[in-house]
Amino acid sequence: MATDIEHIAPTTHAVEASAVMKLLPARPRLLALGEPTHGEDTLLEVRNELFRQLVEQEGYRTIAIESDCLAGLVVDAYVTGGGGTLDEAMEYGFSHGFGASAANRELVRWARQYNTGRPASDHLRFAGFDGGPLEITGAASPRQPLTELHDYLAPQVDPDMLPCTREALDHLLGADDRWREPAAMMDPSRSFGRSPEAAQLRLIADDLASLLDERTPHLIAAAGREAWDRARLHGRTATGLLRYHSWMADTSPGRMTRLLGVRDRMMAENLLALAARGPVLAFAHNSHLQREMSSMRMGGERLEWWSAGSIVSTHLGREYAFLATALGTIRHHGVGAPPPETVEGLLYALPEDRRLVDTRRLAAALGDALPSPRTSPYFGYFGLDPAHLAGTDGLVFVKDLRPS
Structure with missing residues (x-):
């Protein structure tokens, strides 16, 4: 194996946009950069530098991260010259606690500075592409997206075309606390997702979304493409959240698989919409961006679902590219040097701290006898699956993570 790595070492490169593009047949419409763990600013600093180079050298203008898509509108407004402060953008523009990250703060600060004095057509844009905080702590209320959609349509269409009034919508939604019930994730009986009100709201959301598409020419002419988008x-988001809440109330064996699948489908839809307006760098966990089916173990059961990356890749083909990230140590979480028989262990033997690896050449050098998967004592870190090497377009390797 040492001979294999000696053969591969000269094919690794600095983590630079120019080196990434040399691995690909053409500039992708959506370049996805994965991370194997959340909350590590070292990985976000690598992302920030790569995005700067993609902006300056390759014409990328949008960065999308695994954060609430509606909250992300706050950050996008700030970086494109809107009011408010950087502190407010960080507090209200991120989910999952990502607004506390110094590297995310630097990204937002730099993007606003870059846009200053530039025409709107050349602005950098920021987006979240997650459907919301859809994890163990519960799910968001559908109030914001439903009422925003209704309020957008109401002044531009005949009232008879709307499925309900704003007052009726508010009545059906009720208190947000019943939607955000944290216990519902583990106890379906605590979910409001299959109540008579929720069922009626799903029909209303579907009608509103359909009306939006039916009236596309008029709506874009009246208020512009940006507002329609x-x-x-x-x-x-409204239809996705209501579908997610419905599955939270389900009691069948397929409940958790469907919840995971609905979330990634929402991510995929948002990424495809972003890619339609120009090249995008997307950043999220490897498991959301990989081409292969994703999996996890919960309560002794193995759950499998198609990731957002696998869905987007199927739609975009060669216009989707995926760079996975692997790492050596996270000593502040008890993750020491990787075993030498793993991919991470082989790459850890190289002297450089950060490298871009040609995964196709690496896979060829390793041959049929793939290295062992790496296991981790830290639940928040997922080692690289060697079987996925052939499905990636490149691998970013970061040797050691320092505490954020």
């Missing part, structure tokens, strides 16, 4: 985002 935002309304479509609200429509996707």
